[in-house]
Amino acid sequence: AQSVTQPDIHITVSEGASLELRCNYSYGATPYLFWYVQSPGQGLQLLLKYFSGDTLVQGIKGFEAEFKRSQSSFNLRKPSVHWSDAAEYFCAVEGSNDYKLSFGAGTTVTVRA
Amino acid sequence: NAGVTQTPKFQVLKTGQSMTLQCAQDMNHNSMYWYRQDPGMGLRLIYYSASEGTTDKGEVPNGYNVSRLNKREFSLRLESAAPSQTSVYFCASSEGEEYFGPGTRLTVT
Numbered sequence: 001a002q003s004v005t006q007p008d009i010h011i012t013v014s015e016g017a018s019l020e021l022r023c024n025y026s027y028g029a030t031p032y033l034f035w036y037v038q039s040p041g042q043g044l045q046l047l048l049k050y051f052s053g054d055t056l057v058q059g060i061k062g063f064e065a066e067f068k069r070s071q072s073s074f075n076l077r078k079p080s081v082h083w084s085d086a087a088e089y090f091c092a093v094e095g096s097n098d099y100k101l102s103f104g105a106g107t108t109v110t111v112r113a
Numbered sequence: 114n115a116g117v118t119q120t121p122k123f124q125v126l127k128t129g130q131s132m133t134l135q136c137a138q139d140m141n142h143n144s145m146y147w148y149r150q151d152p153g154m155g156l157r158l159i160y161y162s163a164s165e166g167t168t169d170k171g172e173v174p175n176g177y178n179v180s181r182l183n184k185r186e187f188s189l190r191l192e193s194a195a196p197s198q199t200s201v202y203f204c205a206s207s208e209g210e211e212y213f214g215p216g217t218r219l220t221v222t
Binding site for chain 1 (some may be wrong): 136144146148153154155156157158161163171172177203205210211212213214216
C-alpha cells in the first residue's frame, strides 16, 4: 500500500519569500501524485497533479512541484508567497492501479507580513 | 455545476445515536469517497466506491457503513455514534482527480 510523509508540520515564511514544502511517498510503481490546499473551514482544492511525463508540474496560484523518482519526492514550491497562501497543504499519492488516495498529515503554512 | 455537495454542514450527536451523512455529485464521476479529517492526521479514507453498485473499505471503516444509492449519491451512516467519531467528514468524487465537498463537522458527546 502507498503512503505519504510530510516532514514539516508547520512552516512560517515572510510575505514575498520563497516556499518549499516537502513530500516523500512510498509506492512500488509509478504513482499518481497530488498537492491540495485547504483554507480554514474549507474543503480541499487541487493545486496540481503528476501522472506521467514532464517531472516539473505547474499548478494554480503560482505553485509548481517536481517529481523526483530517485528520491521518492514530490516537493511543492512557490517563488514568492502572498498572505493569501496561508493555509494547510496536503500531499497525496494514488496507486496507478487502484482508486484510493493516501494523504500526508499536512503542513500548515503561516505567512508573516 | 454544484460539484460535490454534503449535508448537513454541522451536527451534534449523543453517544449511541445514529445518523446518515449525505453526499451528491453532479459531475457524472464513477468513483466516490468518504474521508475523515482529524488534527495532525491528514485525511483518512473510510470507504470508497469505484463505481455504482460497489463499495470497499478504506483505512478506517469500523463504526461506519455506506450506500452507493446511484451514480450521484454516496451516503455514510453511523449506526451508534461514539465520541471517537468526532471529526470533520469529507466526501469526494473522482474521474482522474478528486473533487471534495465542503465537509460536515460532527461532534459526538
